[in-house]
Amino acid sequence: MEKIPILKMGPFLLVTIQVDLYDRLALSLEADLVQMVKKTAAKGVLIDISAVSIVDSFMGRIFGNIAGMCKILDAETVVVGMQPAVAITLIELGLPLTGVHTALDVEKGMKLLTSKVDIDIESDDDLDDDHNTI
Amino acid sequence: MTTWTMIITLSKDVMRIVADQDVVPFRNRVKECAVKIKMGLVNQTKLITAASELGRNMLKYASGGETLIEIVTRGRDNGVRLTFKDKGPGIADLSLAMKDGYSTGKSLGLGLPGAKRLVNEFDIKSEPGKGTTVVVIKWANG
Ligand SMILES: Nc1ncnc2c1ncn2[C@@H]1O[C@H](COP(=O)(O)OP(=O)(O)OP(=O)(O)O)[C@@H](O)[C@H]1O
Numbered sequence: 001m002e003k004i005p006i007l008k009m010g011p012f013l014l015v016t017i018q019v020d021l022y023d024r025l026a027l028s029l030e031a032d033l034v035q036m037v038k039k040t041a042a043k044g045v046l047i048d049i050s051a052v053s054i055v056d057s058f059m060g061r062i063f064g065n066i067a068g069m070c071k072i073l074d075a076e077t078v079v080v081g082m083q084p085a086v087a088i089t090l091i092e093l094g095l096p097l098t099g100v101h102t103a104l105d106v107e108k109g110m111k112l113l114t115s116k117v118d119i120d121i122e123s124d125d126d127l128d129d130d131h132n133t134i
Numbered sequence: 135m136t137t138w139t140m141i142i143t144l145s146k147d148v149m150r151i152v153a154d155q156d157v158v159p160f161r162n163r164v165k166e167c168a169v170k171i172k173m174g175l176v177n178q179t180k181l182i183t184a185a186s187e188l189g190r191n192m193l194k195y196a197s198g199g200e201t202l203i204e205i206v207t208r209g210r211d212n213g214v215r216l217t218f219k220d221k222g223p224g225i226a227d228l229s230l231a232m233k234d235g236y237s238t239g240k241s242l243g244l245g246l247p248g249a250k251r252l253v254n255e256f257d258i259k260s261e262p263g264k265g266t267t268v269v270v271i272k273w274a275n276g
């Protein structure tokens with residue numbers, strides 16, 4: 001079966017979703033990510049969805065699940081790069097991305113994670129305030 | 135809706151959704167139609183997201199069904215009309231099913247009311263024991 005690669009970058013895990021997710025692929029990503037957070041004791045998870053053109057309630061829920069489970073494992077989740085059309089659609093659909101932080105791009109997402117997490121990486125935390133929780 | 139009678143079909147495609155992998159090619163076909171009539175990106179995204187919700191409901195509650203993907207026109211306006219037809223258990227109380235937060239599937243209950251908000255025309259018919267049919271239209275400039 002097809003799988004979505006998870007990269008380890010220091011204390012964080014990075015996932016770049018490049019394909020259209022069908023349900024089983026999304027569910028296996030959820031399971032793999034949580035496993036990996038547990039195994040590596042990662043402090044943060046960054047999910048890049050800049051190549052994703054559709055987020056429906058199912059996928060939105062998957063992001064929420066991932067964030068919820070990671071939180072229990074002491075890791076924060078940031079979803080980055082959501083296309084404006086996707087964000088507008090999610091709001092109209094009425095889907096709350098509870099517990100999921102969002103940021104404009106991977107770099108800003110990294111900054112956000114670093115600021116949230118209690119680790120000593122060279123302080124470079126003039127954090128832009130273009131992230132939020134929807 | 136009075137406008138429905140004046141709608142002319144320009145192209146018509148039938149696709150079955152019986153497994154969760156069928157949703158992606160279905161969404162792609164919907165996108166092709168939307169692009170063909172020069173629908174803007176935001177409206178495309180809304181339409182495809184609604185299609186995804188309705189296709190998923192069909193899979194989840196009726197173990198699949200048939201979709202009709204049409205390019206339609208009513209004079210100056212072109213649009214995409216989608217029909218989702220299943221022979222599942224049907225929905226006993228439609229007004230309840232259309233409420234935000236109502237779900238028999240321990241889910242968020244957003245699919246039907248959310249899909250309705252994302253399109254321009256939304257029609258649902260259901261007969262318990264017989265099945266459910268949902269028809270939606272998104273106009274290119276809607
Ligand atoms: N095609 C269908 N056949 C039978 N019942 C359906 C069908 N579509 C929806 N329903 C019923 O209507 C309810 C509401 O559907 P809706 O899509 O709004 O929410 P959901 O599927 O339960 O949750 P969500 O879509 O947010 O994951 C469902 O829980 C189900 O009981």
Ligand SMILES: [Mg+2]
Nearest residue numbers: 187191245246
């Ligand atoms: Mg649903």
